[in-house]
Amino acid sequence: LRPSLGRVAAFNPSATAPRRMSSQIMSVQGPLTRSVRDARLALEAMAAPDYRDTWWVPAPLTGEPLPHPSRVALVTEVEGVVIAPEVVAAVRQAGSYLGAAGYRVEEITPPDLSRVSDLWHPIGLPDLNLSLRPFLAESGDPGIATFIESWIALMGIADQPTYLNALAERDTLLRAWNEFLDTYPLIVMPSSTQVALPVGLDIRGEDSAPLMLDALRFQLTLPVLGLPGLAV
Structure with missing residues (x-):
């Protein structure tokens, strides 16, 4: 939770x-x-x-309890993102359970979902570079250090204008999501774009970082916006 x-x-x-x-x-x-x-x-x-x-x-x-039947947004496709058919099937199965329980389920995607995930990097990596990265170099787990270095090599560290612009854009996107949640108070979406990833993929170096970050992009969405979520 x-x-x-x-x-x-x-x-x-x-x-x-x-x-x-x-x-x-x-x-x-x-x-x-x-x-x-x-x-x-x-x-x-x-x-x-x-x-x-x-x-x-x-x-x-x-x-106060949500009005019933509440509307549920079912996320089965996102522009520019490839989601495995097995994952889409699991999301639709969850939607069918909610529909059987009386919820009004619709396949619809929240505003700029992919862009929200992308904002984690310019907001989070500059801080991570100043705080966690030096600690890992000194006394951290080698596996985590490997992935962090691969992540930074892939995305780079945002400069000050990019960092501040990302924070401002976050506010705009959160406003759009608040409006969306007023209509769809419940959202069912994948926690990963892919089925189970290979063990050790995160510590294989720079070549594995894009695969990891793309598969887990939806796990970055809610942190960026400060919203709650439940993974089942």
């Missing part, structure tokens, strides 16, 4: 430096469980107040 930004407080008293902007607006903490019941219990415990996190908000965990 990926909570909304500000739902679960994130403060590390042993950190040697403040969190950079990408961590503040994209990084959240959520439970990994075997059942919805356990996820609900874990989230209740994790959502304890801590005002040391300046993004935390004292919002109630339970709000």
